Amino acid sequence: MNRFITLSVFILVLSFSAVAQNKILVFQTDFGLKDGAVSAMKGVAMGVSSDLKIFDLTHEIPAYNIWEASYRLMQTAFYYPKGTVFVSVVDPGVGSSRKSVVLKTLNGDLFVSPDNGTLTLISEKLGIDSIREIDETKNRLPGSEASYTFHGRDVYAYTGARLAAGELRFSDVGPLLPSKVVSIEYQKPTLENETIKGNIPILDIQYGNIWTNIDAAIFKQLNLKYGEVLSVEIFHSGKSVYKGNMPYVTTFSAVKNGAPLCYLNSLLNISFALNEASFAEINHVASGPEWSVVISKAVKK
């Protein structure tokens, strides 16, 4: 009886790990949409299984910008159902010694990517279950062996599609690696003397808003009420680029057109904006690991 239960549990675990993917496959690249590269990746996936549900994260990652690739995964993956497979191809070092890997996060998502820093933020956010190096002798589009440069299509899209379709088990991807991805350094949020330091990981490009990595939980410790004023200084590689005060509001229209404001963005991080104008453009602020901010409650005069 005991043996029977053990066996059942064993089978259950086995079958769970075999069906854990949900047939949803999400692509991210820096290829743009002007040529056929992204479409060819989807064609390869359809050749694996026409049951797949294929989506785009974005294909407008600036060329070679691994940091932004990392950020977009972190920003978006959470909103897909558990067990989704993401394929990210921002790969300036294609053909070099960087490894092709599949990261399994604690929630059962799979991330197929070069291990070049792209996995920095998603591994911090979702937690690492395990990482495997793709064995390209087994996991490669049949007939593609002679090509040296389109790993995105021949290895990543093909492997991602087979994982999503349940045709390839994570355990058969290739050898286990140490549970640590290649990571990009950046300023993590810190609170000291009622002053918070943080990073500008990304802009809200379409509108020119400044998004920080300072989340609601830390920000709350400044005890700022809606309508109260925040003092903001922004630095690029340590040099001050912007300094100013702005109210903490729940809606852009709470201030006049063109006026600055701070708010919690859709990721619940403190962000800066101008109402109906571009903060980034007007104040020459950009994003990346080398941008930092210092904020505190403005002193009343």
Place this chain on the structure above:
Amino acid sequence: MNRFITLSVFILVLSFSAVAQNKILVFQTDFGLKDGAVSAMKGVAMGVSSDLKIFDLTHEIPAYNIWEASYRLMQTAFYYPKGTVFVSVVDPGVGSSRKSVVLKTLNGDLFVSPDNGTLTLISEKLGIDSIREIDETKNRLPGSEASYTFHGRDVYAYTGARLAAGELRFSDVGPLLPSKVVSIEYQKPTLENETIKGNIPILDIQYGNIWTNIDAAIFKQLNLKYGEVLSVEIFHSGKSVYKGNMPYVTTFSAVKNGAPLCYLNSLLNISFALNEASFAEINHVASGPEWSVVISKAVKK
């Protein structure tokens, strides 16, 4: 027996209204495709039901341009099967007093949008069945309560997906509103003394063609035959910007490269173009509620 029939009809009507949506969900925004915002909306929809068939109308609506959002819905929705759910998020007043609504049109389509003018043209074209305000206490992505700014994902995409999937009935969206949407004023087509006035709602951007709101039925009353010449004057806020004559043709190649022509566009509205060149760019013409045209049959000399 009578009671039985009544009951059956009642059940039939109930079940009909429960299954009226066709699982097709179409998104329109001004977010662009450079970040993960649109993808996150689709992820939320997949979390509701992986049976949904998700499409984009466009995500390149110019930022905050409610008029163009209204036009694109009117131009496109008709071509999807009846019962399609459209989610449109062009929302400069997010967080202000504008209402979040679902418009049901007479053909059974549903439009999830802020009621800020976006629904102007589609409500005129398809007719209003009824309008409900979204009760955000019930219709909101679980866990998103603390966020103030991404209604597109947390309320609109989530509600649209549940409606499309048949998990939420239109009657459960929230309270009924009066059957009237917030509308933007514009010049409707009029015929007087063999002269037609109208509006330029939009450009055919990719080619720089000028699209009017003067449809074939009104235009026909000028009795212009193919090859005959139309006199065209274009005004911006009442000031003349362009004046010229052009033939009425069925194909662009009927005139020389660079020459002007008028034709019925794919919506069967009178439009102006240059063969293989941009009428809009060369003649400095744009579109919107403040642009108008006056046309008549050209006088033969």
Place this chain on the structure above:
Amino acid sequence: MNRFITLSVFILVLSFSAVAQNKILVFQTDFGLKDGAVSAMKGVAMGVSSDLKIFDLTHEIPAYNIWEASYRLMQTAFYYPKGTVFVSVVDPGVGSSRKSVVLKTLNGDLFVSPDNGTLTLISEKLGIDSIREIDETKNRLPGSEASYTFHGRDVYAYTGARLAAGELRFSDVGPLLPSKVVSIEYQKPTLENETIKGNIPILDIQYGNIWTNIDAAIFKQLNLKYGEVLSVEIFHSGKSVYKGNMPYVTTFSAVKNGAPLCYLNSLLNISFALNEASFAEINHVASGPEWSVVISKAVKK
């Protein structure tokens, strides 16, 4: 018995040709994604059958660029499963005498397009099974008869969708045409005196790399080993635009940032690039039928 087998085979062949399409429908246009045109085409397809799996090749073909439309089909179609239906609408001559056709290639793919040169390269690559002219009196979105200019939606998308869904058989598209498409002339690759001539059909736009039509099989006859140096000259309409030497490598990072290299691209054609910079922009090189290259092994000094 013999008769029975013959009959069975006959029925099998019949039913095979009736179900040969795989419900995958791929769109390519020069419409861009700023308006609702592409979305309307997909709406029409959904109206035909919601079982279709719809993908984009690209909608960013430069306006009226038939050559590039031809190239993108050739580059990409191969990666979709056999039996896929492609709809390509780059149609400067809409309404003129160009024919609307469906090309069936030897692998069973179908290409719905104006016969204006778009089918040049795909017909060479996949081989022509047969070509039919679309009978627009039968194959046109019901209700669209009065419109003269949106063949893409009313004829091509509608016909492509019905073919993909199995609602329309290829044999019912319209009358058979001679098995020859309208073709654009270009320099085919030739080898003479250890020198290869070829064409630059396209750029790898996103990165500014130069792709030639000289494939690995011909290139191999130069006997260049990895690390050895190639002499490259590029001509526009016969006039020299670039002349230089570069190593033949398997990975971009084999040379310094900004340095030139040649490599086999993902289509296994010889290509030129600068590591992490744009060869096309810096050397003023573009693509099309009028661009040619001459390459040979560099002479050691």
